[in-house]
Amino acid sequence: MENVDLTLLHPLLEKFSPEGRTALLPALHEVQDLYGYVPEQAAVEISKSLQVPLADIHGVLEFYSLLYNAPVAKTVVHVCTDPVCAMAGADSLFKVMNRKLELHELEGEDAPAITLEKAPCLGLCEHAPALMVRDKPVAPASPSTWEDIVTGKTYHANPIIAGDISVLTAGCQRGKPSKLADYLKVDGYSALQKALQISPEAVIAEVKASGLVGRGGAAFPTGLKWEGAAGAAGSPKYLVCNADEAEPGTFKDRIMMETMPHRVLEGIIIAAYAIGAPKGYMYIRGEYTIPYRTMSQAIEEARQAGYLGENILGSSFTFDLELRRGAGAYICGEETALFESIEGKRGFPRAKPPFPTTSGLFGKPTVINNVETLCNVPIILNGGAANYRKIGTEKSPGPKLFCMSGDVKRPGLYEVPFGVTFRHLLEDLAGGVRSGKQMRAALFGGAAGAFAAEEDLDVRLTFEDLRSAGLPLGSGVITVFDETRNMLDICLRLARFFAEESCGKCYPCQIGTQRQYEILQRVVRGDPLRDDFQRLQDLGQTMTDASLCGLGQTASLAISSAMRLWPELFQPKLWY
Amino acid sequence: MTDKITLTIDEQTVAVAPGTTILKAAGQIGIEIPTICFHDYCTSYGVCRICVVEVEGSRTLVPACIGKASEGMKVHTRTKRVETSRRTILEMLASSVDLSEAPGIQEYMTDYQANTQRFPEARERKPSVLDDNSLFIRDYAKCILCWRCVQVCADDAQYAYAINFSKRGYETQIGTFFEKSLPATTCVFCGQCIGVCPTNALKPKREYLLQNGLSEDEIMKLTRSQRKRRTRRQISSAEQSEEE
Numbered sequence: 001m002e003n004v005d006l007t008l009l010h011p012l013l014e015k016f017s018p019e020g021r022t023a024l025l026p027a028l029h030e031v032q033d034l035y036g037y038v039p040e041q042a043a044v045e046i047s048k049s050l051q052v053p054l055a056d057i058h059g060v061l062e063f064y065s066l067l068y069n070a071p072v073a074k075t076v077v078h079v080c081t082d083p084v085c086a087m088a089g090a091d092s093l094f095k096v097m098n099r100k101l102e103l104h105e106l107e108g109e110d111a112p113a114i115t116l117e118k119a120p121c122l123g124l125c126e127h128a129p130a131l132m133v134r135d136k137p138v139a140p141a142s143p144s145t146w147e148d149i150v151t152g153k154t155y156h157a158n159p160i161i162a163g164d165i166s167v168l169t170a171g172c173q174r175g176k177p178s179k180l181a182d183y184l185k186v187d188g189y190s191a192l193q194k195a196l197q198i199s200p201e202a203v204i205a206e207v208k209a210s211g212l213v214g215r216g217g218a219a220f221p222t223g224l225k226w227e228g229a230a231g232a233a234g235s236p237k238y239l240v241c242n243a244d245e246a247e248p249g250t251f252k253d254r255i256m257m258e259t260m261p262h263r264v265l266e267g268i269i270i271a272a273y274a275i276g277a278p279k280g281y282m283y284i285r286g287e288y289t290i291p292y293r294t295m296s297q298a299i300e301e302a303r304q305a306g307y308l309g310e311n312i313l314g315s316s317f318t319f320d321l322e323l324r325r326g327a328g329a330y331i332c333g334e335e336t337a338l339f340e341s342i343e344g345k346r347g348f349p350r351a352k353p354p355f356p357t358t359s360g361l362f363g364k365p366t367v368i369n370n371v372e373t374l375c376n377v378p379i380i381l382n383g384g385a386a387n388y389r390k391i392g393t394e395k396s397p398g399p400k401l402f403c404m405s406g407d408v409k410r411p412g413l414y415e416v417p418f419g420v421t422f423r424h425l426l427e428d429l430a431g432g433v434r435s436g437k438q439m440r441a442a443l444f445g446g447a448a449g450a451f452a453a454e455e456d457l458d459v460r461l462t463f464e465d466l467r468s469a470g471l472p473l474g475s476g477v478i479t480v481f482d483e484t485r486n487m488l489d490i491c492l493r494l495a496r497f498f499a500e501e502s503c504g505k506c507y508p509c510q511i512g513t514q515r516q517y518e519i520l521q522r523v524v525r526g527d528p529l530r531d532d533f534q535r536l537q538d539l540g541q542t543m544t545d546a547s548l549c550g551l552g553q554t555a556s557l558a559i560s561s562a563m564r565l566w567p568e569l570f571q572p573k574l575w576y
Numbered sequence: 577m578t579d580k581i582t583l584t585i586d587e588q589t590v591a592v593a594p595g596t597t598i599l600k601a602a603g604q605i606g607i608e609i610p611t612i613c614f615h616d617y618c619t620s621y622g623v624c625r626i627c628v629v630e631v632e633g634s635r636t637l638v639p640a641c642i643g644k645a646s647e648g649m650k651v652h653t654r655t656k657r658v659e660t661s662r663r664t665i666l667e668m669l670a671s672s673v674d675l676s677e678a679p680g681i682q683e684y685m686t687d688y689q690a691n692t693q694r695f696p697e698a699r700e701r702k703p704s705v706l707d708d709n710s711l712f713i714r715d716y717a718k719c720i721l722c723w724r725c726v727q728v729c730a731d732d733a734q735y736a737y738a739i740n741f742s743k744r745g746y747e748t749q750i751g752t753f754f755e756k757s758l759p760a761t762t763c764v765f766c767g768q769c770i771g772v773c774p775t776n777a778l779k780p781k782r783e784y785l786l787q788n789g790l791s792e793d794e795i796m797k798l799t800r801s802q803r804k805r806r807t808r809r810q811i812s813s814a815e816q817s818e819e820e
């Protein structure tokens with residue numbers, strides 16, 4: 001067994017010990033920060049201190065891709081190879097870096113201590129191709145970035161934040177986190193003051209009247225969710241903010257947390273007040289180290305100023321928020337898997353019912369909302385539901401953030417009222433397809449979404465219009481592909497993403513995502529088997545119908561839509 | 577709780593106590609629904625999905641082993657949709673692991689006309705046999721990840737917590753802390769996991785050796801010396817011998 005110095009570990013574990021198993025991920029993170037990985041002896045100590053069986057710790061370590069149970073090089077470089085970064089040359093970037101690393105190793109002596117890994121979407125799509133170097137984003141990267149990595153330099157471009165309106169993004173400045181003082185200048189925390197002056201029921205009524213629905217993908221009415229948890233038996237209640245954003249192509253929550261952390265926070269506090277939750281958690285994906293930092297700073301500021309903690313703004317309402325880091329698992333964005341992760345377990349989704357509003361985190365009534373959803377809350381309370389409804393359409397009220405990436409001139413975050421057309425978003429805002437080319441397709445909703453084609457350009461971006469066009473809105477992510485793109489290669493990458501991110505709990509998805517990936521490999525090679533089309537269809541239907549959670553249920557949607565749009569790609573001519 | 581719930585399953589009406597699963601409700605009127613991961617003595621997590629049924633008004637199929645009956649519910653247990661999912665799940669299983677000693681699943685394969693060769697060129701899960709103790713072997717090339725062994729080892733029965741999962745997704749396997757041999761874990765050799773394993777992935781050592789052509793005498797000798805070794809090891813430090 002390796003020899004590790006455990007003396008550093010004990011003060012750390014003493015802090016976590018009273019919390020028990022829920023502190024497992026935070027403890028593993030800190031241990032890894034200390035040693036660069038989680039040594040076996042340290043895992044034994046964690047087991048004793050948190051009272052978690054050894055085998056369970058092993059299970060957790062093995063589940064999360066950012067946790068290591070064996071030594072890795074001091075600098076781990078993650079190279080995103082999902083569609084957007086792939087189109088920006090991520091594969092050749094990876095190859096070049098790999099060759100440079102091998103050369104260094106051949107030369108011996110001065111070999112830099114670097115581990116190179118391919119990674120799923122890092123949420124930096126507007127600056128593709130993206131890398132993460134020792135937990136820090138480097139984007140856009142180029143072959144010459146290698147020298148910067150070796151010398152320890154990192155940088156990351158500032159995002160484009162634009163659009164027709166500036167409601168959610170009001171006050172957002174590129175590349176600069178707003179401080180409390182900045183936020184106060186744009187009416188910051190006035191909505192919280194208003195909320196505390198009315199009853200929780202009145203807050204819920206206002207949110208219901210606004211017609212706000214969840215922006216995390218499922219579009220569930222927010223007010224109804226809050227009402228469910230407020231009325232449910234059991235205490236304490238919990239408010240959870242889902243900041244696990246890992247849908248390929250999505251980066252809106254990251255930008256909100258980086259530039260407007262207090263708006264997110266204000267939404268969280270109001271939601272907690274509405275449902276009567278004394279404690280909340282915010283679960284930020286492990287790769288998002290900068291948002292984690294801006295959010296912790298904002299929480300500290302808010303606590304100092306009396307917006308968080310005991311008797312908030314002199315009222316009888318007490319609430320505190322704990323930040324949690326994910327550890328490399330897309331599935332932990334699924335609400336029940338996220339609860340399991342906070343509870344210190346593998347991120348296995350739970351069967352529903354029961355729903356979170358009656359039995360969520362620690363089995364208690366819980367509201368879980370997406371970052372963007374919660375950003376709408378202060379706006380609704382400030383201006384009133386009626387004013388809020390003036391934005392957007394009757395059935396899809398409010399502002400919406402869209403993440404535009406891929407082959408567009410100006411990839412970035414665009415805020416628009418619901419109801420503008422896709423064409424407007426693409427041509428007027430994002431500058432149209434890059435290099436004067438035509439659009440071949442656009443992926444709506446990320447990996448879990450579906451492809452749109454030319455004829456969908458005039459679809460209005462609302463829940464109702466997209467539904468009738470058979471397209472998902474998802475979390476508001478649109479990835480554009482120009483006419484030269486190899487759509488099969490894109491499908492293959494989506495299939496690989498799901499095969500790597502399936503948690504493995506239920507058979508249809510555990511095996512189905514792997515088989516789907518294998519079949520697509522054949523198709524891309526140009527030698528599919530005769531029945532592969534039918535095989536893909538049966539797999540897709542089975543995953544959609546019989547999987548336990550949303551991951552498996554959507555894992556074949558983009559590919560099925562591609563098969564509908566371009567059947568000839570999947571079946572070589574001879575078989576027609 | 578005397579109020580009964582009335583539902584229909586395949587057009588037959590049945591009244592059950594609140595909280596009854598669709599699986600049990602169907603059983604009451606003699607309708608059989610296939611199950612793989614379900615076990616009367618284990619908590620149901622609904623992992624295999626072979627028991628899915630169509631419930632009117634539900635977007636997806638519903639697993640009968642955990643789905644609860646509700647008033648007025650209309651359930652269909654053998655529609656085309658249901659059959660496609662069940663057949664495909666069986667075909668996927670057959671493409672992944674060795675089901676030669678899982679007669680129950682083989683019967684379903686016949687019943688649903690599942691083609692064992694449906695997924696050619698598929699990567700199988702084929703780890704080698706783990707033979708690290710005198711009670712049983714672990715042949716995870718036969719493991720269908722039904723979770724039962726992990727459950728009985730933990731809160732469903734033994735509270736020994738010797739095994740859990742390694743990796744995730746298709747790569748998932750049942751594993752121990754840092755993949756140690758079973759004697760080096762908290763395993764108490766109660767054998768409960770062997771009892772609930774549906775595929776013979778967990779198999780008594782004797783049966784395994786017999787299958788491999790050893791005679792009774794040879795087996796006696798082998799297991800006796802193994803048992804001795806273990807005792808010696810326990811006397812010396814358990815820690816050291818882990819790494820042998």
Ligand SMILES: Cc1cc2nc3c(=O)[nH]c(=O)nc-3n(C[C@H](O)[C@H](O)[C@H](O)COP(=O)(O)O)c2cc1C
Pocket residue numbers: 213214215216217218219220242243244245246247330331332333334335336368369370371373374549550551
């Ligand atoms: C595989 C999977 C991944 C998900 N990832 C996220 C995510 O990263 N962020 C998010 O807000 N919701 C995600 N969701 C949706 C959540 O389960 C949940 O519906 C959402 O957080 C509810 O918040 P909302 O009502 O405000 O949208 C995901 C769902 C699935 C099935």
Ligand code: SF4
Pocket residue numbers: 331348349501502503504505506507509510547548549550551552553
């Ligand atoms: S659908 Fe996939 S991700 Fe969801 S529980 Fe099943 S295996 Fe896990």
Ligand code: SF4
Pocket residue numbers: 718719720721722723724725726750769772773774775776777778
């Ligand atoms: S070893 Fe047997 S009991 Fe355990 S998960 Fe595998 S098949 Fe199920």
Ligand code: FES
Pocket residue numbers: 610611612613614621622623624625626627628639640641642
């Ligand atoms: S028997 Fe119901 S999911 Fe396995």
